[in-house]
Amino acid sequence: MPNIGIPEILIILFVILFFFGGKKLPEIAKNLGKGIKEFRKEIKSIQNTVEPLKKELK
Template sequence: MSLYMLPLAIGPWQIALIVIIVLLLFGGKKIPELMRGLGSGIKEFKDASKEEEIEKNDKKE
């Protein structure tokens, strides 16, 4: 593994530490709301990118 890949190598201990920090920062009740917001944002992004692709295909024809 090269030195450039080391920051990307995340193991189970690092993931557990990140989860603990997120729980401490936001609390258990706030996390589902944050995930719902994140999910809806990703869904809107996908829908917008599909619409953009359709518009590009319509202009080609």
């Protein structure tokens, strides 16, 4: 998986700003944060489900 550095992040932010404008940017950032939080929560849930199964198989 390629690493995303500062220049790439700045380009992505510029494109988002260009397409959605400055007024929508806080709303987009808020929704993105919620999405990331939910994604991490689900990953943690999956890990908690898989760990006992891994131990059982050993």
